[in-house]
Amino acid sequence: MSRRRLLQGAALGSGAAFAGLGSRFAHAAPATPLSFIGWQFQPQIVEENVNTFKSLYDEAVNYELVTGDYHPVVETKLTGGQRIDMLYAEEDHIARWCTAEWTRDLEGLDGVDEMKAGMFPVSVKSMSLPNGKLAGLPYYAGHNAFIYNEEHLQKAGLQVPDSWDSLLDACRKLKKDGISDAPYNSAWGQKWPELSWSIFSCWYAEGAPVFDAKNDFVDDAALRKVLETHQALYKEQLVAADIMTLPNEGVPSYATGRHTFMVLHDYDQKVANDPKLSKAAGKVKNALMPGKTKSTFAWTAVYMMGAQPTDIDRTWTLLRFFGGKSKDGQYHVIKRWALDFGLGSAYKEVMADPEVVASFGKWRDLAVTNKQLELATSRDIAKQIWFPEWDLFMMQRVQEYIRGSMSTDQIVDELGKKVAELKQQYQ
Incomplete structure (x- = not known):
């Protein structure tokens, strides 16, 4: 059985197509609870x-907190036939789950076009399926940022590096001068928001497409350059020895003031500059990513609707409350995430809100x-349904490469072959 059929197996035996949902479930009793599954960020x-x-x-x-590795746990629940009305997802799972008919797109629901018009185009693209249909509403919009400890650079007489070569040279000097024993820090673990996000950000910053228009791996x-920079940082002990197992994506480690540079989720800059949480607070600045293009990886996490909601109208109301405005015209959830935790929004109106602008400008x-x-x-x-499997394989093998177990030729050959293998299996 192909992986595509395996993904679809549970869903195909579980019920009707979407067309009849409106009439079939519209009269469900309000006392029947909607089900909402979420991950481990601020569950209280x-x-x-x-x-x-x-x-x-x-x-x-009924709100259910998923502990552990969120996406695999949720896939197990969905495969087992658990009915879920609303659930979180990152952009690398929305097409996979829609293809398996565990979730549905939102096109045609009341107000969708107006909501899309009020969002940043990069977020709409991130939340859309390959066919262009909107798959979810925004939980938050993020990107990987490059930060540095200004005090460290001043002590070393260095400028902010704008290339990977200048970054390596800066790290070498910072270590030689005794300013930082591990100048570079980043998320190099195997969870989905760690090495995958950080290395893609570095690849895009250097101008690597990674994949072409045919979804084939691009070795260039x-x-x-980015792979070899990562290996050099580790080999020359310019990162912490335990960088691949640092908790919370390495942010607490940076907050000790030990490191100079870091590629991290943009909202974690708030932690780095919070004097209650960080010894480096007030010294941390952000700059454009090093690399030839200065690009980075940007994403928008989503709230998705289950394929067979308890009641489609009630579930849509729940999605709109969490992923947009409530009926009183307020962004109750989204604005709170912005002000309390620095989470960006897909909505232009939220990011232009004077309170949000003033809050973000502090850090x-x-x-x-x-x-x-x-x-x-x-x-x-x-958006390719095989991507999560390749992504995990990539992180595992790149970790081994960074540790020096294989050559650059070997790692790129393995990554390319894995793409071809998975595309064949998912046909």
Whole structure:
């Protein structure tokens, strides 16, 4: 059985097509709770948001927190036939789940076109299926940013590096001068928001397409440059020895003030500049990514609707409350994420809100951020249903490469062959 059929197996035996959902479930009793599954970010606040929704709309919702590795756990639940009305997903799973008929697109639902018109195009693209249909509403919009400790550079008499070669040279001097024993830091673990996101950001910054229009792997000089830079950073002990197992994507480690540079999720700049959480607070600045193009990886996480919701109208109301405006015209959930945690939004209106602008400006240079977003790249390849499997394989093998177990020729050959293998299996 092909992987495509395996993905679809549980869904094909579980019920009707979408066309009849509106009439079939529209009269479900309000006492029947909607089901909502979420990951481990601030679950206590999610509970509060659920309670706000229940009160505002006189609704019933069962919120379930998924511990562990979110996407594989949810896929197990969906394969087992669990009915879920609303769930989180990252951009690398939306097409996979829609293809398996576990979730549905949102086209044709009330207000969708107006909502898309109010979003940044890169976010709409990130949340859309290969056929252009919107697959979810935005949870938050993020990108990987490049930060540096200004005090460290001043002590070393260095400028902010704008290439991978100058970054390596800066790290060598910082270590030689005793300013930082591990000047570079990043998320190099195997979870989906770690090495995958950070290395794609570096690849895009150097101009590596990674995949072409036919979804084939591209072995080029830019891709090899980034790989070899990662290997050199590790070999020369310019990173922490345990960088591949650092908790929380390496952010707490950076907050110790030990490191000079880091590629990290843009919202984590708030942590790095919070004096309650970081010894480097006030010294951390953001700059454009090093590399020839200065691009980075940008994504938008989503709230998705289950393929067979308890009630399509009630579920759509739940999605709109969490992923847009509520009926009172407020962005209750999205604005709170922005103000409390620095999470960016797909909505232009939210990012232009004076409170949000003032809050974000306290911990990062907004002009640099806006320029970085202009240059950012969305990861179209993530819309291929085989991509999550390749992505995990890539992280595992790249870790081994970084440790020096194979040559650059060997790693790029393996990555290319894995793409061909998975494309064949998913036919």
